[in-house]
Amino acid sequence: EVVPINIIKTGENEKKYIGRVILLRNITPFKELDFAKTNFIATISHELKTPISAIKMGVQLLENQKFGELNEQQKELLKSINEDGQRLLDITGELLNLSQVETGNIRLNIEPCSPKEMVQAAIKNVEKLAEQKNISMITQYEIEDGDAVAADFDKTVWVMNNFLSNAIKHSFQDETILIRVERKESTVSFSITDTGKGIDEKYHRQIFDRYFQVPGEHQNGTGLGLAISKNFIEKQHGEIGVKSSLNQGSTFYFMLPVK
The missing domain is CATH 3.30.565.10 (Histidine kinase-like ATPase, C-terminal domain)
Structure with missing residues (x-):
């Protein structure tokens, strides 16, 4: 971090630049926390994908009406659940992609x-x-x-x-x-x-x-x-x-x- 130093001399009104202070900080603990955060996000995202996919599969089975006829309100409710489930699946997918990039585990073909x-x-x-x-x-x-x-x-x-x-x-x-x-x-x-x-x-x-x-x-x-x-x-x-x-x-x- 570079901090410029300006002073006003006694009897004067204008600020004068006299130099700068350079601060060096050890950011190793922050890097370690960031790495831990990335691994945590990757693990949670991976674990969430399975139950979310199961929810979407259950919704699709209900939409096929294999377990009985649905009224209009039920159909609307299932549609909303399906859309929210897809959004959650998209979010977890994006988080997994991001964690792969951050940890350097991304594989490019x-x-x-x-x-x-x-x-x-x-x-x-x-x-x-x-x-x-x-x-x-x-x-x-x-x-x-x-x-x-x-x-x-x-x-x-x-x-x-x-x-x-x-x-x-x-x-x-x-x-x-x-x-x-x-x-x-x-x-x-x-x-x-x-x-x-x-x-x-x-x-x-x-x-x-x-x-x-x-x-x-x-x-x-x-x-x-x-x-x-x-x-x-x-x-x-x-x-x-x-x-x-x-x-x-x-x-x-x-x-x-x-x-």
Whole structure:
């Protein structure tokens, strides 16, 4: 920690800079606590996944009406339980992903991947979510047919899913989301642009921090998705970022090296 020192000499009014104090602190205990916290989160998340999956399976059996007919109120209740169960499952999955990244246990399967195939896989995963708001997704490719990136297919698709899900949540009804893939020298850039309310520039640096959510947003999220995305992309020697202004939509992007 660097602390600048300014003084006002006797008989004078202006402050004068005379130097700085540099404080060095031993943060080993904090690192050890952080590591213990990460292991605790990983263990709890892993243990929670099994009972949550069992709850969802029970709900599905009831929805199939194998144990009798359901009235409308019961159907609505089951739908709510199923949605909450899925949300819990998503949260535990994100926590597990984060703990893998933090402990260095993340396993990447880097291989030549087709950018088009990754985009198509991500779109397929969020099609139903987009249909609920009548949102169309347009793809724009500015790459050669043989272009490939060095990436982990599944984890990169996970990042695109996160970007697309956020874009759909923050877009208005009947809007359009643009997915653009372009070659930039030795990298391929993937960007997802929405027409939502945008993000104030003062939050751009924090947007990829763990648990951070833009103030005033009333979305049911964990604040972990973008932090995990950042780790996944940087572990693949890529770059991630955002371009956005208030009332002008947002563009989230990442770049991966060409194979």
